[in-house]
Amino acid sequence: MISLEQAIRALTVSEKKARELGTLITTVIVDTHGSIIAVARMDGALPISPKFAYSKAFTSANLGMASGDIAAFAGEGKPYVGLTQLFGGELTTIAGGIPVKKGGKVIGAVGVGGSVDVAQDAQCALEAQKSLEE
Numbered sequence: 001m002i003s004l005e006q007a008i009r010a011l012t013v014s015e016k017k018a019r020e021l022g023t024l025i026t027t028v029i030v031d032t033h034g035s036i037i038a039v040a041r042m043d044g045a046l047p048i049s050p051k052f053a054y055s056k057a058f059t060s061a062n063l064g065m066a067s068g069d070i071a072a073f074a075g076e077g078k079p080y081v082g083l084t085q086l087f088g089g090e091l092t093t094i095a096g097g098i099p100v101k102k103g104g105k106v107i108g109a110v111g112v113g114g115s116v117d118v119a120q121d122a123q124c125a126l127e128a129q130k131s132l133e134e
Contacts, residue, residue, distance in 0.1 A: 002108045006131075010038075010128040011038055011039075014027040017123055017127040018112075021124070023120050024042045026039065028057045029109075031107070032108055034057065034061045039053070041114075053096070055089075057110060058091070058109075059092050059109075063091075067097030095119065096122050108132070110125045110128040
């Protein structure tokens, strides 16, 4: 389980990384089912960034893998083809979502959205994930 206190700390860690990278983001922390525990949108971050961040977190929590890694399985002839159309578009293959695990079991996920380069979203999410797995 991810507590609210842990989630708030992870939001801070993610935003610190974003400032180091010179970008503005939204970070979402969800539980194992994809329900929101905490969310923070940095001042000036894109208005749509919370939707991106949530979709990435929801995907990672429910599939147990990084959202960007799913793309390799979602192309034509692959097992997850059409994935992004399922559940009203709540699932994504865009990088920036990372599952949080304890004892090898998924307990939630982090999703980050808003930077121009999704690799930066993924870096911020990774920092938040590390803080939640400590």
